[in-house]
Amino acid sequence: MTPPAYRRPETLGDLEQLLTDIEGGEGPVRLGKRSRHVLTALVTAPQQAAVSSISDLAERLGVSPSTLSRLAQRLGFDGFAGLQAVFRRNVTEGKSFYSDQVSRLLDGEGDNDDHHARLSRLGRQESANIDDMVTGIDGEVFVRAAELLVEARRVRVHGMRQFASLASFMAYGLGMLRPDVSPLDAARHGVADALAQLDEGDVLVVASCFPYTPSVLATAEAAARQGIHVIALTDSRGSPLAKVARYSFPVPNHSLFFSNSMCAFMLLVEGLLSEAANRLGDAGLAALKRRESLIGELDASL
Incomplete structure (x- = not known):
């Protein structure tokens, strides 16, 4: 009762x-x-x-x-x-x-006047989101997705609104380890033009959750029809993005935050990038050392 x-x-x-x-x-x-x-x-x-x-x-x-x-x-x-x-x-x-x-x-x-209590409660909720996300990960799917990120000729990452920052972060991190990685429409020429530069077997990572951005879903559907491997970072296995993706990861996002909670999404991206670095091994290490050398050279000259 x-x-x-x-x-x-x-x-x-x-x-x-x-x-x-x-x-x-x-x-x-x-x-x-x-x-x-x-x-x-x-x-x-x-x-x-x-x-x-x-x-x-x-x-x-x-x-x-x-x-x-x-x-x-x-x-x-x-x-x-x-x-x-x-x-x-x-x-x-x-x-x-x-x-x-x-x-x-x-x-x-x-508890509108108890700022610390509100922050603490938000922290507990985000911790629960992260725990549920990690517990729900299919290890085999996680490894296969990381392999695609490493082995594909080209990788593009796409998200809108607050997920644009997630896409930028993921593209930057993976680009530190391997070539030909970027946000999908980095040149701002339009998504159609950006998709036209990808071939069958390339990878598109998309990120969105409820309320799903229609343009992101349409982009994922178009990419899948072109034979591009879609990896979806979304909020449930019933998400429309999950239905068109080769691999998808459900990320819980229940919290007091006024928009979609991003903490568990960020951890998932960090996990995928770490697994990619592990799989690249010496090649990834060499890419990082070359980047460090260029940073040192440019810092000295600017």
Whole structure:
């Protein structure tokens, strides 16, 4: 039973906040480990939760339909249809992700004057994101993706908005180890022109999470049709990017931050770059030494 003062979630933001509270041990509803896992999967893939039948969702999540029904009831709904309606409203109406995040932060915390408590809580949430990301990594997929980053003739990295900084960081780091790596549209001539310079077997790394940037998805789909190997850094296995990628990595990003949390994404990129450096061995070391020599030469002359 839910407590008398409990107000059932009406939006995706409400569900995200409830999940954050539950994971922090502060939620008004108590859920077991399996129920928390199921709720996390639904929240991180809202489109899938909105359009799939209860049977299909249960099969994907490895649970019985009755588990989904019981979860919905624990959250205050009469049945799963009520919970699914929250996801369906989000898909059909939701274009206010960022403002919803800020409203959630301002309205429901109760510790607006305790800056350190808020920072500490954010730190705990980010630590949980990182732990869940590392635990969920498929080791074989991780190694194969790193091999592609090392062996492909060309590697391009693409992200928009805040993921543009992630793409720049990854391209810079991999470019320290091997040639012909850059953000996809580094010359600002347009994505179509940039994709036209890639051949079958080249690699495109794309990064985005809910609310997914349509142009990034379209770019990934076009690249895959051209035989370019797509590696996706995204938020769930149900992400539309994961569906077109050769290899994809689900990265949890539940936190109080008003936009998409980036900490676990950054760690994943650092991990892939470290694995690439390990696989390059002496060749990567030589590239770094050449770079250091050039830095020293230019510093002396400027």
